[in-house]
Amino acid sequence: MAKIETPRPIRGTQDIFGAEAEAFAHVVETFERVRRLYRFRRVEMPVFEKTEVFSRSIGETTDVVSKEMYSFEDRGGESLTLRPEFTAGIARAYLTDGWQQYAPLKVATHGPLFRYERPQKGRYRQFHQIDAEIIGAAEPQADVELLVMADQLLKELGIGANDPGAVTLNLNTLGDSDSREAWRSALVAYFRDVKASLSEDSQDRLEKNPLRILDSKDERDKAFVADAPQIDQFLSGEAQDFFGAVTSGLDAAGVAWSRNPALVRGLDYYRHTAFEFITDRLGAQGTVLGGGRYDGLMESLGGAPTPAVGWAAGIERLAMLVGDVDEAGAEVIVVVENDAVLQDGIGVTSALRRSGVAADLLASGSPRKRFDKAVKQEPKAILALSVDNGATAHRLRITGGDEVAIEGVLASYDWRGPAE
RNA sequence: GCGAUUGUAGCUCAGUUGGUUAGAGCGCCGGUUUGUGGUACCGGAGGUCGGGGGUUCGAGACCCCUCAAUCGCCCCA
Numbered sequence: 001m002a003k004i005e006t007p008r009p010i011r012g013t014q015d016i017f018g019a020e021a022e023a024f025a026h027v028v029e030t031f032e033r034v035r036r037l038y039r040f041r042r043v044e045m046p047v048f049e050k051t052e053v054f055s056r057s058i059g060e061t062t063d064v065v066s067k068e069m070y071s072f073e074d075r076g077g078e079s080l081t082l083r084p085e086f087t088a089g090i091a092r093a094y095l096t097d098g099w100q101q102y103a104p105l106k107v108a109t110h111g112p113l114f115r116y117e118r119p120q121k122g123r124y125r126q127f128h129q130i131d132a133e134i135i136g137a138a139e140p141q142a143d144v145e146l147l148v149m150a151d152q153l154l155k156e157l158g159i160g161a162n163d164p165g166a167v168t169l170n171l172n173t174l175g176d177s178d179s180r181e182a183w184r185s186a187l188v189a190y191f192r193d194v195k196a197s198l199s200e201d202s203q204d205r206l207e208k209n210p211l212r213i214l215d216s217k218d219e220r221d222k223a224f225v226a227d228a229p230q231i232d233q234f235l236s237g238e239a240q241d242f243f244g245a246v247t248s249g250l251d252a253a254g255v256a257w258s259r260n261p262a263l264v265r266g267l268d269y270y271r272h273t274a275f276e277f278i279t280d281r282l283g284a285q286g287t288v289l290g291g292g293r294y295d296g297l298m299e300s301l302g303g304a305p306t307p308a309v310g311w312a313a314g315i316e317r318l319a320m321l322v323g324d325v326d327e328a329g330a331e332v333i334v335v336v337e338n339d340a341v342l343q344d345g346i347g348v349t350s351a352l353r354r355s356g357v358a359a360d361l362l363a364s365g366s367p368r369k370r371f372d373k374a375v376k377q378e379p380k381a382i383l384a385l386s387v388d389n390g391a392t393a394h395r396l397r398i399t400g401g402d403e404v405a406i407e408g409v410l411a412s413y414d415w416r417g418p419a420e
Numbered sequence: 421g422c423g424a425u426u427g428u429a430g431c432u433c434a435g436u437u438g439g440u441u442a443g444a445g446c447g448c449c450g451g452u453u454u455g456u457g458g459u460a461c462c463g464g465a466g467g468u469c470g471g472g473g474g475u476u477c478g479a480g481a482c483c484c485c486u487c488a489a490u491c492g493c494c495c496c497a
Contacts, residue, residue: 011489064496113497120490368452369449395456397457
């Protein structure tokens with residue numbers, strides 16, 4: 001018979017284990033705690049939606065829609081897509097579930113997202129994000145609140161705590177749609193004059209996505225980027241005031257920020273505030289948390305014009321910055337020296353756990369091996385069960401520095417004695 | 421889609437200018453000690469050296485193809 005070959009994991013997916021999984025959980029738990037402080041309401045969203053939810057909001061023709069989504073037909077012939085982001089689904093729910101009645105609505109969620117991309121450091125095909133959005137708030141205070149929450153989250157995660165340069169808030173404004181369009185035209189005119197000197201990629205970008213030339217990594221482009229027209233020259237008075245209110249709000253809240261006039265968004269529905277918390281500790285994937293104001297999105301989904309702003313952050317990248325988090329060890333390990341008292345081993349281990357003590361039971365292999373394993377796990381105490389004069393004897397050996405108060409549990413446990 | 425680097429035991433890795441039967445540590449399994457002590461010692465299992473082809477008397481090593489992983493480019497919702 002042919003040997004059965006173990007299926008390989010799917011490219012870009014990951015099995016997270018041990019200290020890395022603890023770090024992942026720590027990020028999520030911290031996010032949950034902080035979002036409650038800012039009174040963001042928890043939402044759970046479907047992992048797939050009709051494809052049009054994403055194609056209409058992101059733009060039919062963009063590469064991300066045409067090449068980087070996991071789309072498929074279900075058995076009814078409907079085109080569905082695994083969510084590549086949270087924002088579009090939340091916007092859809094806002095329109096279909098009557099959430100307008102709660103406006104301005106602050107919501108938060110987290111979970112897996114799917115993008116068909118080439119995996120690299122901190123970048124996977126199934127990845128996970130935390131996400132926060134404020135829908136129905138046109139005021140710059142909403143942007144400020146989101147940014148202050150993001151800043152507190154990163155600080156509570158300890159990112160940059162002992163290392164002030166580890167992550168910095170880069171902030172920019174894209175203005176309203178008129179300012180943005182004027183800026184875009186000026187950029188195209190400026191770069192067209194020097195087109196031949198630009199990198200090949202940027203020559204393509206000139207037609208498709210001229211704003212992206214600004215954050216090109218190619219040295220040939222950087223010299224021209226430095227002297228390129230800046231958004232500030234094109235901002236309306238209203239847009240200037242909006243950005244001013246955001247920055248003064250950040251200052252009032254004590255959040256450090258730094259203006260980055262080259263920071264742009266890839267999609268057209270973004271307006272005004274754009275921001276990224278950037279680190280240099282994760283290789284090429286520098287953005288740890290990013291977002292902006294997307295006042296244009298709701299209309300593309302058939303809703304009334306609705307101002308909104310939000311951010312998302314990759315849990316894997318945050319977990320990498322947090323570093324490995326130790327798995328909590330057992331406080332007590334119960335070693336059954338004699339199999340005749342296995343039932344008492346099961347019973348007393350359960351009693352310990354019910355009283356809130358983290359406990360493990362070791363009852364396989366030779367007694368020697370059981371003790372070896374127990375000692376290696378470095379519990380605070382080892383509880384050894386053996387047979388003595390027809391009864392179950394237990395000895396508690398304190399192995400760690402900390403006291404383990406389990407005498408009460410042992411005293412109230414009803415020992416059943418060894419099996420015959 | 422493009423590029424660079426790396427694939428040897430379950431894991432982390434050695435393996436000399438190509439030379440007999442491919443090694444270590446950890447983990448796993450078994451054994452030694454009948455003991456208030458143990459994390460020690462001894463032993464064992466486990467590898468078609470990612471896969472395929474080629475060069476050679478001889479390939480884990482050199483060449484070609486392929487697959488995968490990692491990192492980067494593109495893209496980034």
